[in-house]
Amino acid sequence: MVTLVITEIDKSIGPGDIVGAFINEAGTGSDDIGKINIDKKRKKAEVEVDWESAAKIIEVMDNNQIGGVQVHVEAKNPDDLIDKDIINYYNKFKGLVELERKEEIDRHKLEIKYLSPRERQAKGRSLLNLHGKDNGNTFGHRPLVKFTSKYKGEKLAETQITPGDLVMISLNKPLHPDNPTGTVIEKTSYSITVAFESYPPEFIYNKGVRLDLFVNDTSFQRMFSALEKIKHPENEMQKRKRDILLGRKKAEIKDSLDLELEYLNESQIKAVENALAAEDIYLIQGPPGTGKTVTAVELISKAVERGDKVLAAADSNTAVDNLLELLAEKGLNVIRIGHPIRVNKKLREHTLDEIVLEHQDYLEAEKLRDEVSDLINKQESYIYPGGKYRRGLSDQEIKNYAEKDLEHHVRGISPEVIEEMAEWLELQEKIDKYFKEIERLENKAVRELLDEADIICTTNITAGSELLENIKFDLSVIDEATQATQPAALIPYLKANKTILIGDHKQLPPTVVNQEAAKNGLSISLFEKLIEIYPGEMSSLLEIQYRMNREIMGFSSIYFYNNSLKAAESAAEQKLSDLGLKIDEEDCFTAKSLKSEYPLVFLDTKEMRANERSFEGSNSYDNPVESEIVLDILDRAIKSSLNEDDIAVIAAYKDQVDLINQHNKFKDVEIDTVDAFQGREKEMIIFSAVRSNDECNIGFLRDLRRLNVALSRAKRKMIFIGDSSTISKNDAYDKLLKYIKKSGLYYSL
Numbered sequence: 001m002v003t004l005v006i007t008e009i010d011k012s013i014g015p016g017d018i019v020g021a022f023i024n025e026a027g028t029g030s031d032d033i034g035k036i037n038i039d040k041k042r043k044k045a046e047v048e049v050d051w052e053s054a055a056k057i058i059e060v061m062d063n064n065q066i067g068g069v070q071v072h073v074e075a076k077n078p079d080d081l082i083d084k085d086i087i088n089y090y091n092k093f094k095g096l097v098e099l100e101r102k103e104e105i106d107r108h109k110l111e112i113k114y115l116s117p118r119e120r121q122a123k124g125r126s127l128l129n130l131h132g133k134d135n136g137n138t139f140g141h142r143p144l145v146k147f148t149s150k151y152k153g154e155k156l157a158e159t160q161i162t163p164g165d166l167v168m169i170s171l172n173k174p175l176h177p178d179n180p181t182g183t184v185i186e187k188t189s190y191s192i193t194v195a196f197e198s199y200p201p202e203f204i205y206n207k208g209v210r211l212d213l214f215v216n217d218t219s220f221q222r223m224f225s226a227l228e229k230i231k232h233p234e235n236e237m238q239k240r241k242r243d244i245l246l247g248r249k250k251a252e253i254k255d256s257l258d259l260e261l262e263y264l265n266e267s268q269i270k271a272v273e274n275a276l277a278a279e280d281i282y283l284i285q286g287p288p289g290t291g292k293t294v295t296a297v298e299l300i301s302k303a304v305e306r307g308d309k310v311l312a313a314a315d316s317n318t319a320v321d322n323l324l325e326l327l328a329e330k331g332l333n334v335i336r337i338g339h340p341i342r343v344n345k346k347l348r349e350h351t352l353d354e355i356v357l358e359h360q361d362y363l364e365a366e367k368l369r370d371e372v373s374d375l376i377n378k379q380e381s382y383i384y385p386g387g388k389y390r391r392g393l394s395d396q397e398i399k400n401y402a403e404k405d406l407e408h409h410v411r412g413i414s415p416e417v418i419e420e421m422a423e424w425l426e427l428q429e430k431i432d433k434y435f436k437e438i439e440r441l442e443n444k445a446v447r448e449l450l451d452e453a454d455i456i457c458t459t460n461i462t463a464g465s466e467l468l469e470n471i472k473f474d475l476s477v478i479d480e481a482t483q484a485t486q487p488a489a490l491i492p493y494l495k496a497n498k499t500i501l502i503g504d505h506k507q508l509p510p511t512v513v514n515q516e517a518a519k520n521g522l523s524i525s526l527f528e529k530l531i532e533i534y535p536g537e538m539s540s541l542l543e544i545q546y547r548m549n550r551e552i553m554g555f556s557s558i559y560f561y562n563n564s565l566k567a568a569e570s571a572a573e574q575k576l577s578d579l580g581l582k583i584d585e586e587d588c589f590t591a592k593s594l595k596s597e598y599p600l601v602f603l604d605t606k607e608m609r610a611n612e613r614s615f616e617g618s619n620s621y622d623n624p625v626e627s628e629i630v631l632d633i634l635d636r637a638i639k640s641s642l643n644e645d646d647i648a649v650i651a652a653y654k655d656q657v658d659l660i661n662q663h664n665k666f667k668d669v670e671i672d673t674v675d676a677f678q679g680r681e682k683e684m685i686i687f688s689a690v691r692s693n694d695e696c697n698i699g700f701l702r703d704l705r706r707l708n709v710a711l712s713r714a715k716r717k718m719i720f721i722g723d724s725s726t727i728s729k730n731d732a733y734d735k736l737l738k739y740i741k742k743s744g745l746y747y748s749l
């Protein structure tokens with residue numbers, strides 16, 4: 001309970017009035033939020049309210065006033081003390097995640113509408129021709145229905161639907177608003193079991209029902225549950241981490257360390273030393289190609305050396321696999337949690353699912369499984385005590401009658417049938433015991449493996465899995481932290497005493513599909529939020545990049561990183577000619593732009609009327625002239641014996657990607673948008689800026705993080721194609737063009 005204290009009491013108001021004022025302002029919708037106590041001298045009044053009501057009241061408080069009454073909040077137990085910051089944070093992100101969840105549902109609805117049932121099944125998001133069967137209730141008394149193929153013994157189609165997902169069941173009308181939805185609780189090759197909140201309509205027991213993925217709900221529920229912990233921390237650690245997040249506890253570095261780290265460069269070593277010495281959090285900013293993952297792995301390895309148990313997380317499975325690969329190479333004791341299907345094949349031997357197969361207790365459980373399957377077979381030879389046979393007899397009565405060796409019928413049931421039903425029941429008791437023991441052994445095996453592991457690798461979302469519920473971590477390391485939304489990153493953040501976030505807020509932010517949610521803050525990562533609260537002292541910048549030629553790197557370094565990036569010796573002078581490229585000496589722009597002496601090239605289409613186009617109803621653009629130029633360069637580069645898979649084309653807009661793809665004949669040349677290339681690299685990149693208009697509108701190219709990513713993918717050659725008259729109205733692009741004029745090849749077409 002929380003106490004609201006009112007210190008200036010107007011004579012005219014009595015107890016009910018004040019509480020009433022709160023209610024009206026806060027819109028709690030209840031008259032009964034608490035009993036007011038006014039002291040004798042009428043100097044102070046107190047209302048005790050529950051947490052939720054207090055939250056609503058505090059939310060509408062303005063300058064500690066509500067309806068003109070001065071109020072402050074106290075709590076007998078300091079842990080109950082909540083304030084506006086916490087409530088605002090919680091409410092804001094809960095609302096944003098809700099928007100994102102709704103957007104996902106809407107997208108599924110749209111797909112259901114436009115794809116044929118078979119097409120959607122082929123995408124793994126529908127299962128057709130099912131047959132539902134009542135399967136009892138869950139412990140929480142939610143009705144369960146098990147769906148199998150309507151054709152007996154047939155396997156279900158391959159699907160991406162997994163336990164935890166919300167699914168919708170339909171018969172003929174997949175978008176009917178009354179179709180029931182439920183949560184998948186089990187999935188095998190032959191069946192999928194769904195729990196419903198209330199009894200589903202009869203039609204789901206028909207043959208030929210369809211099941212559709214409605215939302216990957218596990219992720220959203222785990223984010224909601226992390227946000228709950230911000231409101232109600234479960235322990236001192238979570239409370240401390242919350243206070244750090246809200247900027248009301250100072251993050252500090254206590255000791256200073258001096259580590260021997262052979263492989264790392266100076267800025268990487270400094271980052272590891274500071275990170276390990278920090279008390280609660282530390283941020284490592286790694287510009288493109290500066291060895292973020294390498295640094296993360298060294299850091300984790302040092303933490304393990306000093307006895308820490310580490311949770312190593314990242315937003316995508318690919319990033320988790322990158323960490324896992326390097327950690328396993330170092331011979332560290334690491335386990336990967338997550339569905340093996342989503343883990344890179346060559347790393348599956350490190351997944352919990354594979355490792356557990358060798359555990360003694362698990363092997364024991366397997367033996368019991370064989371034994372219990374014999375019992376189940378045997379049970380099938382006896383009469384199942386269903387209603388038709390038992391005629392109202394309880395289990396105990398059946399067993400009692402069977403023991404009596406009856407010679408006559410009971411309630412019209414023959415002694416033989418009673419005997420058989422009793423056998424069935426006796427076997428069922430044995431089977432139940434077996435399953436309990438199997439579950440105990442399997443849980444024990446899993447528990448032991450997780451307890452013994454020094455490092456557990458998961459995605460941010462899977463860090464919220466029940467498996468890790470009671471495991472205490474000293475350290476969580478979040479790689480790719482600038483690509484995770486706050487509610488997702490909070491999951492590993494709130495699981496460990498200390499958290500190190502690694503990322504680069506000057507590159508692209510988390511992907512958020514709902515535009516309103518993105519605009520209102522869901523695309524601001526935890527890394528970005530924390531680096532704003534704790535600028536400087538709690539973060540390090542990795543300064544040496546191992547990817548780009550010095551000239552390609554130059555502009556990003558100056559514009560985005562305060563000119564502090566340096567190119568490693570191995571990369572600084574690398575050129576296309578090192579790859580044995582033979583460019584002919586023709587005097588044309590394609591031949592010129594491929595010349596090795598110019599790692600950075602700008603091809604200006606200003607004089608070419610290379611106008612952008614946009615199709616009705618689309619907010620994407622293409623640019624046929626730029627597309628022609630791209631294809632021309634590709635042609636010559638391949639003729640000059642550059643490998644197709646060493647080249648990528650990045651276009652600023654999806655329609656341009658499609659247009660280039662339509663005419664491209666080199667199937668191993670990747671063509672995609674900037675967002676798809678974050679974290680990747682190629683020997684040569686051709687970039688098409690697309691926008692060319694009299695209004696000098698550059699659309700989302702205005703987000704300069706996109707420019708930074710586009711410019712930092714190429715190792716040896718970066719060719720930028722654009723209309724200078726459109727893009728240079730933006731200061732950053734103007735500076736870029738000036739930089740290229742000075743340091744690269746600027747060619748007007």
Ligand SMILES: Nc1ncnc2c1ncn2[C@@H]1O[C@H](COP(=O)(O)OP(=O)(O)OP(=O)(O)O)[C@@H](O)[C@H]1O
Nearest residue numbers: 263264265286288289290291292293294546679680
């Ligand atoms: N200290 C070092 N000495 C030599 N090579 C290094 C060092 N640190 C990193 N590298 C190399 O630099 C390359 C990039 O490293 P890594 O993949 O960790 O970078 P990143 O910062 O994660 O890149 P991205 O921009 O893709 O996020 C790798 O090939 C790695 O081996």
